[in-house]
Amino acid sequence: MADEVEQQQTSNTVEEPLDLIRLSLDERIYVKMRNDRELRGRLHAYDQHLNMILGDVEETVTTVEIDEETYEEIYKSTKRNIPMLFVRGDGVVLVAPPLRVG
């Protein structure tokens, strides 16, 4: 086949915010999503919409329950693990290196 596959030049300099995400490729990252969700996983791919492919991801969903009598807020979180996940970009709020606790 004589067709050429155009190779897109990827610059190594950081020019725009998306380039900062490029620096995190193949690293573990923390993604905060809408509806009180968080993801921690290895970033395999991303695009301009922030659609992402994450490997070995742990999803944390946080819910708040109000106690009927004491009216205190009880925070509950549910976690689940998914081996390989495609995430639609419009749910992504922020992308960061994994948070270190303590």
Add this chain to the structure above:
Amino acid sequence: MEVTHSIRERTITENSLVVLLQGIHGHVTTVDLRDESVAKGRIVNVDAFMNIRLAEVLYTDRQGRATHLADFFVTGRNVRYVHIPDEVNIIKTIESQLQKIHRVRNFGGEGQGRKEFLKYKK
């Protein structure tokens, strides 16, 4: 795994990660929807806007009630996650999908067929 006939859709697909979803046609996957319901079935088609058509689906709604559906369509906006099956090689899938698009684009040979990118002669 057929490439769409629309030039617009091809361009959108080629420049985003939807190419991966188009490459896993035929695989059984789980799609998490925005409203917290879950659909698990065989991918029939994914278009440039991430609209997904599934077949032989086990649909679990927000309350946890499960139903079987023969055919299932969800608009791209309502997709939250797509679980990628373990057997899928992501890089190879994306590369082969991009090659299919390039093949379609270059179809018709030199000087024949409508070219997707016109070369202006001055």
